[in-house]
Amino acid sequence: MTSRAQAVLRDVFGHQAFRPGQAAVIEAILDNRHVLAVMPTGAGKSLCFQVPALVRGGLTVVVSPLVALMQDQVAALRLCGVAADSINSGKRRAENVATWRRVVAGEIRLLYMAPERLMTEPMLAALAKLPLTLLAIDEAHCISQWGHGFRPEYADLCRLHDVFPQAPILALTATADAVTRDDIARQLLRGRIERVVQGFDRPNIHLSVQMKRNWKRQLLDILARHQNESGIVYCLSRKKTEAVAALLQEEGFRALPYHAAMDQTAREAHQNTFITEQAVIMVATIAFGMGIDKADVRFVVHTDLPGTMEAYYQEIGRAGRDSGAAEAHMLYGLGDLRMRRQFIEDQASSPERKRQEHKRLDALLGYCESPSCRRIPLLAYFGEESEPCGNCDICHHPAPCLDGTDAARQVLEAVHQSGQRYGAAHVIDIVYGSLTEKVRRAGHERLESFGTGKGRGKNQWRSLIRQMVATGLLRLDIGGYGSLMITPKGRGLQGGEETFFYREDVVAPSPPFPEPSSNGRKTKASQTVPAEEPLSDEQGDLLASLKALRLHLAKQRGVPAYIIFPDRTLLDMARRCPRTKEEFAQVNGVGTVKLRDFAEPFLAAIAAKVPPSSNPQL
Known part of the structure; x- marks a missing residue:
């Protein structure tokens, strides 16, 4: 790492050392290489382009999806003495023109823009005349058609490599699985990139999932364990956000609503209260969270099923940023699942895209139904292996499980015999013995595995397959057509070297949560990430x-x-x-x-x- 970068980090931003991953990203950029950086929420991604922007000089263009996030980052940089600004739809035309004049005059080091504004032909032509030394793309998963937040306007950014061949490109994201990472690299960076992928594990966060029974009572029971602590409660709709905030206020909690339909002044006031004061609960839609840096969030509760594993991971990552013990609770029900399926079907997207989104939802549901440690399927989704964590509800209170080795073998045989080219629905038709048109066309009624599983209902087979994915016997090929593929562990089960236990009834009441977090809790997580001593x-x-x-x-x-x-x-x-x-x-x-x-x-x-x-x- 250059002494100049170290000096910028210390003198401008007031930090003595880089966090894990930052130095590798910055060094690659200063070497004029393209970089794909996948770093957890709260890992300090912004410094990865802010430091080299100041070291390299010239102009750095930052692509950001949200006007509010742009404005906050610009304000933060200015307080550090950095010449930064944005051109966005939230400003008057005269303000944007004045900003551009300062850019042309060489007075601005970092310029923030939304992708649709950057990728206009006049803007690209104007930028081509300037000393552009770095392009940073935040939330880069939006580029990929496989990404959970794909945005068509982001896809156009793939032209940047041709328009500015001399400038290194930095693609940043907190949530990209292996398929999405490969697609970003191929489309945006033509495969010529340095990859920096930080670990996805947040071992200090205790994970728990409950099936909804009486969700209001369940929510209050959870919050009773977090008296005098700050946290976030996520709700699916604006209406529910308001209702839950009112409920918690009636119960004596200091709870504030936050959603996109609120007046901006009220949103900012609630945000400031949450950041500044203790024991405040923010009840919010997903509109809340990006760019928020509050270290002592002790819990995150989802009152509804999140949209994807990526969204869930990003949202729980707002807890425990001080490395202290924190908890992530999820309540989900069959109604949530139906609503999420309907959201996907209502999208103005291709059938292929909808198919991918359904598979992503299946992966999240597999996590919810996991018969063993929750951290294993969560990290496996992002391509990481994990041992049982000792810091989730199942590790603390193992769920009653049944031996499903023979049933799993039936599924694996059907997957193998059909060529590992089909999704769960078709595999279930084979095992169940459903003579569908697709089965007839493929000739799969002649497979030995056809009809071997008639003793179980299709819903039981769906749950069992999701749990097989969650425990690593099968892999879901989201980048293809959602095909089921047999893993080495699955081959081990076929060969008699592995067994499989599954949860038959996921609707049964979940076991009680562990005792409230404390520094003395003996878990793998507390041993792995030592928290700082509490304040006196x-x-x-x-x-x-x-x-x-x-x-x-x-x-x-x-x-x-x-x-x-x-x-x-x-x-x-x-x-x-x-x-x-x-x-x-x-x-x-x-x-x-x-x-x-x-x-x-x-x-x-x-x-x-x-x-x-x-x-x-x-």
Whole structure:
């Protein structure tokens, strides 16, 4: 890593060292190589293009899907003294014109734009005349037709390689399975890329899933375990968001709604309250979360089935960013499943695309129905192997399971005999003995496996196959037509080296949750990711004062509170209790400009709260 990059990291952004993966990405870009970076939510993806943008000079163009996210990143960069701006539909034309003039004059280092604005012929022609030194594409999974959030306007970005052959391209995403990663590399970067894929595991997050029975009662029971803690409750609709927030308020929780239909002023006020204050529950649609950096989110609850495994992973990743113990709870029901299926069918997309989305939903359902450790299918979906984690509901309270080895063997034989080219529906028709037109056309009624499983209903076979995928006996080829493929573990079962146990009744009440999180909990997760020592009472009081000051300064500047300083910076401040500017400069996240602008008020707040004779570190 160049000394210049290290200096930018320290002096501009106030960090002493790069986080895992960041240095490899930045080094490749500075070597003028294209990079695909897959990094978990909260891993610091933005620094991967912000640091090289300042080292390389010239203009860096950042493609971002959301206007609000652009505006927040621009505001954060400006507070660090970086010349950044955006051209977007949320600004008046005169403002966008003024921004472009500064770009042409060489006064802007980072320019944020949505893909549809960037990929107009006039904009591309104008940018071609400028010293463009880097193209960064955030949420790059939207490029891929296999990606869970495919957007047609993103697909056009694949022309950037030809339009700007001299500029390295950085594609960033937190949620891309192996098929999506390959497609991004092929389309956007023509295969000539450096891949940096960080591990997907968040071992400090306890995972649990419950089938809905009385979801309001279940939700309240979950939250009773999280008194005086901050968290996020995700709901499928705006109407439900409002209703759940009202329910929680009636029950004595400090709960705030957040969805796209709310007035922007109200949304920003709720967001600031959540970031700044303790024991606040944000009840939200998926409109909430992107770019939010709150370290002490102790829980995330889904009151409805998420859309995909990628969305679920991204949303639970907003918990436990301080590496402390956190929990992710999901409630799902058959009504959710029907609604999700209907959403897919209602999309204005091709039959092939709909087929892919149904397979993704099947993978998520397999995770929900998993008969063994939940982390195994979650990580397997992203191409990682895992041992039982010791930090999920099934590891703590194993579900009653039945020996399904013989049934699994019947499925594997049907998959094998039909050439590993068909999806679950066709395989079930073979095993069940359904003489469909597709079965007749393929001649599969003549297979030895045809009709060997008539003793089970088709719904039972569907659940069993999902659990076989979840436990690694079968692999779902989402990049093809959702074909089932036999894994090495599946071949082991065929050869008598493996067994398979499955959950027959996933609607049965789930076992109780473990005791509330504590630093002393003996789990694989707590041993793998040691959490920082909790704040003392005195440090906690100081942190509350620092958050209040942060909110005051944010309101003065008209920006979200976390843009002044993220939570992790205030936590470090409360622990260090700096008394001088020199000590304040050592706080993580305090660069040169923020030292100049914010040292005085924060040092004064610390001095007022903690007398010189006292030190909250002791």
